[in-house]
Amino acid sequence: MTDRTHLTTVEEVRESGSWLFTARDQYGEQEEIILVPCEDADDAEDSDSPGVEAWVNRCTHEAQKLDRGFGTAMRDGQIICPKHGSMFDSCSGYCDNGEAADTTLVSVDVGVEAGAVYLTDEGYEFDHEGSVEDGSDDADGDGESEDDDDDVPSSTSHIGF
Template identity: 70%
Template sequence: MTGRTRLTTTETVRDERSWLFTVRDQYDELDEVILVPCEEREVGEATADSADRQAADSADSGVEAWVNRCTHEAQRLDRGFGAAMRDGQIICPKHGSMFDACSGYCDNGDAADTTLPAVEIAVEDGAVYLTDDGYEFVHEGSIEDGGAEGGENGAGDADESQDDDDDMPSSTSHIGF
């Protein structure tokens, strides 16, 4: 769907601790993706099998891209004000499951033994590019931040997402942020 779209810089991702953007998938549906900093791993350190491809491609980049949903109940990890992160892990705001920022793998909580869906990116000279053929860049920020653009090819997509968030229960996590 896309060739290569410049998103932001690695410096911005590191400074903000996450960077949210909206994409359109091959089914013309809007979705959200987060970029997160990934600290370099030591040689030989294991990663989840499903994320090895992406980890190898961007191991030197220090940035990884994940679909912005917990694998447990599709809770948004970044709800528009940054993803909660601690010690190199992305924290689900609903139940507190923690996903490794480099591999996307979760080994605890309700999402244990699952891996966040990866989105292909490339990093060159400090710039981060979307290179995943399954996604087309729409805009920076959440689906709701797109206003009229969000409903352009599928009227109501942005409104439906907003309504879904209103129905979501507040966090039940015992972890404070």
């Protein structure tokens, strides 16, 4: 059985619309990956396509992030590229329109078991949730950003006007 890393839940991906994380490829380079709901009813019954798919967070037309840090724009089961508007099927990754027509997003293997989503792709190792930049304040390397509100005065203080 392949190694796998627990990422999140199908419910979370569906509720948020997408889920961004950063992994390291076989060369140790960081790569952003998006999880998106795949609502295709036929596919949903297929165990290979359990309701969530994962794609490298980069348009096939230019090196444009599909999720720029505040969620992936989606409509009718299609991922919308924020730069030129090409739309990719969230289940197949295929694009049949606009600048990116006739291309397919780079796929990443994930698995779902009991509603939990796991990274199963041997080409990637989970690094942290969020974008590459989100990992830069992960001082203790636990994959979570450190809380910065315990000793540094916050600019949003309790003082009223």
